Structure formats: structure tokens, C-alpha cells
Amino acid sequence: MKATIKKYESILSPLEIDVLNLLWKKKKAKVRDIFNTLKSNQKVALTSVAVILDRLHEKGIVGREVETARGGLRYIYFPLKDQKQFERSIIESNVDKMITKFGKTATVYFNERFSK
Amino acid sequence: MVSFFYDPFKMGLVIVSLLLSLGLFIVLKKYKQLSFKKKLGIMYAHMFTLIFPFVFFALFQGCQAMFNNCSQLGKILTMLGITALISLVFGVFLGPLIYIKRFEKKSIKTDNAAKHWIHNFVKKHAIKLKIENPQIQILNEAKPQAFSIKYVKSQIFITLGLIDLLNRKEIEAVLLHELGHIKNRSSLYKFSVNLFKLVSPLASFSTFHKELSKEEHLADAFAIHIQKTNKNIISAKRKMNAFFKFSRSVS
Incomplete structure (x- = not known):
């Protein structure tokens, strides 16, 4: 878990990483499912989990659908990318940023680096 | 446009409307114990008299193309009626409807x-x-x-x-x-x-x-x-x- 936190900490907050890790494990989950699992390991509020899931949804990292159950309606959250696809998209966006910022210097550098 | 501002009748109408609006606001602020219906009535009258000069001016510019002689009292009264009708349609019917529709769009369709x-x-x-x-x-x-x-x-x-x-x-x-x-x-x-x-x-x-x-x-x-x-x-x-x-x- 700690290695994952270090990897993503520049992109996501620690709680966002915890929530995303759980979603990767569970595939699909309700707000309360995530909260119940997290609260056994750390001090966290249900409202914080709801905010984090909404933020991850706004960032396009997780999706959500409305589930109609016997007890009524609820949101079901799920990851839009698996861990590998997510990591790939981070690398892609960082490489794109480098190329936009440094142009030819960056492309020459990447060519030299990867031709070794 | 200039003729509008130099016409004492039209400018008088605009000034009276704005003063009336201010007066209604003072009533609303001073008499806090008014009934719910009276408060709402005064609030809407304040808004109407505030908007009226702008709508009246905008419509009057159009009126010159519609009528040969717009300065006649009868035609000005017609403009007043049209202004009242437009304000009523937007303020009482379309305004709340747009407000509600904005939320209804987000409503989950379910049995x-x-x-x-x-x-x-x-x-x-x-x-x-x-x-x-x-x-x-x-x-x-x-x-x-x-x-x-x-x-x-x-x-x-x-x-x-x-x-x-x-x-x-x-x-x-x-x-x-x-x-x-x-x-x-x-x-x-x-x-x-x-x-x-x-x-x-x-x-x-x-x-x-x-x-x-x-x-x-x-x-x-x-x-x-x-x-x-x-x-x-x-x-x-x-x-x-x-x-x-x-x-x-x-x-």
C-alpha cells in the first residue's frame, strides 16, 4: 500500500488513493461499503468518503451508476481504468506535458533515453 | 433615442416608476409585520416598477417603427400594457418554469x-x-x-x-x-x-x-x-x- 501511495501522491490525495485501491479490489462498491472497509483501518468520516468519490468521478477516474434496489436508489461506484491502465494514463499525460513544455528537446531526450 | 430622453412625458413616466420602486422597497423594509401575501405583492410590484423603465425604453424604440406617432397618450398606454404583459409572462410564468426545468432535467427517471x-x-x-x-x-x-x-x-x-x-x-x-x-x-x-x-x-x-x-x-x-x-x-x-x-x- 505504501509503495502505491508514493507513486500517486503527486496526483491524488492519500484518501483518494485509499478509496481507489479499494475500488480496484472490489470492482464495484457503494459509498457505505467503502466507508465500512476504510473505517476499520483508519479514522474517516462517511461524508469524507462521499466527497472523495464525487471528486474521483469529476476527475474521470471512477464512474458511477444509479442502482435500483429494494431499499431504494443508490450510487454504485466503479473504477474506469484498472491499475495498469491508470498508471499508463499518468505516464502519457506527463510525457505529453514534457513535450508541450520543452518541445524538440524533450523528444530528442526521449529518443536518446529509449534507444539505449 | 435622444427624442425619448427629451420628452418630458416619457422621462416623467420613467422617473415616477423608479421613485415608486424605491417607495415600495422602503415600505417592505419598514413594515416587517406585513402579511405573507402583502409582502410578496409589494416585492413583485417593486421589481416591476424597477424593470419597467428599461422594458418601456427598449419597446418604445421598436414602437417608432410600428406606429406613425408614438408620442400620443393612447399609444404609450398600449406600450404600458405590452410591458406589463411581457413582465408578467417572464416574471410569473417563464421565470419559475425555467428554474424548475433546470432541476427536472437532472431528475432520475424511475418507477x-x-x-x-x-x-x-x-x-x-x-x-x-x-x-x-x-x-x-x-x-x-x-x-x-x-x-x-x-x-x-x-x-x-x-x-x-x-x-x-x-x-x-x-x-x-x-x-x-x-x-x-x-x-x-x-x-x-x-x-x-x-x-x-x-x-x-x-x-x-x-x-x-x-x-x-x-x-x-x-x-x-x-x-x-x-x-x-x-x-x-x-x-x-x-x-x-x-x-x-x-x-x-x-x-
């Missing part, structure tokens, strides 16, 4: 069975209160919010985020709070105050926020009275506030 307990709960209490059974709209929105509107029919809007976050007793407290608003007709008052804030530059000098907070207390008191405890409404509000507070802190 009533999916929201059966909410329906049954609201229906049961609407009968007890002898008010029209409000329509329930569940909004596809994660932010926990609830509000009610009474325009042609009563509607209670609650977000799916609110259902996810609150327990059943807390949701019931929020629904009772909204039923309290419908019974007290405060949704119309809240809509009118929001419209007033949008239209009138004098809104910042008004004390409507105090009255709105009084309406909120009355709706809370209603929920507490029915549930015989303040525990649920307090914890519901605490959760909703915690959501927005945490949301602000991480953004």
Missing part, C-alpha cells in the same frame, strides 16, 4: 417502486397536514441537497447523494422539513427572494436573510414536532454541512 418508502412517507404526512401530495424528484447529483418548490404543483427535490449519506430517520427528518416549507408556503417566498436578489440592486440593503432563516427554523421545528426529537434533523444537517466543509477543504 415509483424504487422510491416507494419516500413516496409513502410523504403521502402519509401530506394527508395528515391536509396539503396536496407533493411529487418527489430524485436528482442525479452526489452533493447532499434537498429543497421544495410549489409552482402549479408541489415538488420535493432530493439528491441521490443525500440518500447515500443519511440514514432513514435522517432522510425522513429532511422530508418533513420540506413538507414544513410547503405547508408554510415558504418555497414561493424563497423563490421570490432569490428573484428579488437577482433583479434589485437594493437587495443588499434588505433583511430577507433573517426572514429566510426564520423560515428554516420553522421547517426544522415542524420536523422536530412530528418526530418528537431533534436528533435526526441535527445529525442530517451536520452531515450535509460536513460534506460541503470537507469538499471546500480539498478543492
